[in-house]
Amino acid sequence: MIPPAKHDPPRMTFQCRVGTNVFAVREALLAMTRTAPLADLHPDRRDLAEIVLAEVLNNVAEHAYAGGPGDITVTLSQVRDRLWCVVTDRGRVMPQGQLPPGTLPATAGVQLADLPEGGFGWHVIRSLTADLNYTRDQDQNRLSFLI
Amino acid sequence: MQLQTQTRPKILSVIVMEDRIDAASAIQFKEKMRDLTQTGDQRVVLDLSRVMFLDSSGLGAIVAVKKLLGPDRMLELAGLTPTVKKVFRLTRMDTIFTIHSTHSDALSHDTAS
Numbered sequence: 001m002i003p004p005a006k007h008d009p010p011r012m013t014f015q016c017r018v019g020t021n022v023f024a025v026r027e028a029l030l031a032m033t034r035t036a037p038l039a040d041l042h043p044d045r046r047d048l049a050e051i052v053l054a055e056v057l058n059n060v061a062e063h064a065y066a067g068g069p070g071d072i073t074v075t076l077s078q079v080r081d082r083l084w085c086v087v088t089d090r091g092r093v094m095p096q097g098q099l100p101p102g103t104l105p106a107t108a109g110v111q112l113a114d115l116p117e118g119g120f121g122w123h124v125i126r127s128l129t130a131d132l133n134y135t136r137d138q139d140q141n142r143l144s145f146l147i
Numbered sequence: 148m149q150l151q152t153q154t155r156p157k158i159l160s161v162i163v164m165e166d167r168i169d170a171a172s173a174i175q176f177k178e179k180m181r182d183l184t185q186t187g188d189q190r191v192v193l194d195l196s197r198v199m200f201l202d203s204s205g206l207g208a209i210v211a212v213k214k215l216l217g218p219d220r221m222l223e224l225a226g227l228t229p230t231v232k233k234v235f236r237l238t239r240m241d242t243i244f245t246i247h248s249t250h251s252d253a254l255s256h257d258t259a260s
Contacts, residue, residue, distance in 0.1 A: 022170040022204075047200075047230040054202040058170045107239050112218050117207035120238045124203060127237050 012037040018072040020061040020091075028074070029054055037078035049083050049147045052128050055121040056087050056143060064091025064141060083147045090139050099134045099143075102126040148175040152183055158254060159187055162194040168205030177208040181215055188220060192253040196226025201234050210240065221245065225253040 014035050018028040032038045033050055041049060053074070060072050075086040094100070102122030107115065126132060129145035136142075149164035161183060168176050184191055193209070195201075201209075213222040225247040227235065235241040247253035 026167075026169055026171045044229070048233070050200060051202060051230065051234065054169060054200075058202065058204065104239060107243055112214055115210050115214060115243060117210050117214075118203065120203040120206060124234070124237055 012040070013075060013077045014038065015073065015075045018057055018074060020065040020068065020070045020072065022058060022061065025054065025057045025061060028057065032074070032076065037076055037083060040078065041083055042081065045081070045083070045147060048128050049085075052125055052145070052147055053085065053087075055125050056085075059121055060087065060089045060091060060141070064089050064094075066092070079146065084144070085147065086142065086144045088140055088142045091141060093136050093141065094134060097136055099132065148172050148179055150176075150179050150183060154187070155189070155254070157189050158192055159184065159189045160192045160194060160250065160254075162196075162250070163198050166197060167200040168198055168208065169200060169202045170204035173204040173208035176205070177211050177215075180208075180212045184212075184216060184220075190221045190223060191216060192223050192225055192247070192250065194225050194250045194253075195231055196228065196250065198231055199228055201231045203234075203238070206234055206238060206240060210243075213244070223247060223253055225250045 014032065014037060016028055016031060018024055029050055032053065033046060038046055038049055057072060057074070061067070070089060070091055072087060072089045077084045100122040102125065104123045105116035105119045125145075129147055132145040134141070134143050151162040151164055153160040153162070161180065165172065216222050223245040226249050227246060235244070235246070247256070
């Protein structure tokens with residue numbers, strides 16, 4: 001797990017609070033992608049980061065807070081050419097206290113009517129991140145990862 | 148959610164005029180697509196060349212549209228931007244759609260049907 005060693009240069013950090021609905025999440029993503037450190041990333045990595053953050057934040061809104069009110073705090077820090085992300089919330093704990101496995105729903109040989117319309121999120125998050133870590137401390141969920 | 152259509156004898160083209168299909172617009176996208184495809188029996192070509200961002204909700208909505216159209220009416224995709232292509236590839240959804248590099252490529256396949 002990062003954070004980086006002490007000799008690393010000072011890092012650009014951005015922190016914001018996000019509401020728990022899809023519109024608040026979209027607004028937050030747009031704000032983040034316009035601001036350092038996310039805005040300073042290589043465009044390819046920036047796009048991946050936006051996808052991952054969208055999945056993470058919408059998951060928190062939909063599952064941890066189950067559509068109810070609450071706050072999500074996102075802290076983004078630049079670590080060399082990558083982005084260190086910490087997302088905290090005070091919603092419900094993850095099922096069994098751990099991250100979902102992110103198994104991709106089957107598509108091969110599946111009938112049209114049975115094609116999956118969801119269940120992609122954790123596969124996408126796991127595929128695009130490194131050092132993914134989840135902890136539950138008191139009543140707070142904390143998810144951290146590197147993109 | 149703004150969608151523009153072009154109707155040809157064998158193809159209905161739907162051009163997404165937004166730069167994102169995300170959790171905030173997925174339901175609206177699906178409903179508008181349902182309205183636009185309620186009549187007619189042409190292949191549907193969805194032009195995604197303006198869409199720079201697609202999350203898993205947006206992807207789910209595109210799959211839902213394919214299911215709405217049923218087995219006898221194709222939904223084909225055209226003009227995927229790199230990020231959108233990446234989402235399709237990661238979720239292996241690129242294997243269940245016919246994907247054309249551009250809208251005009253999709254039209255040139257008209258004779259095939």
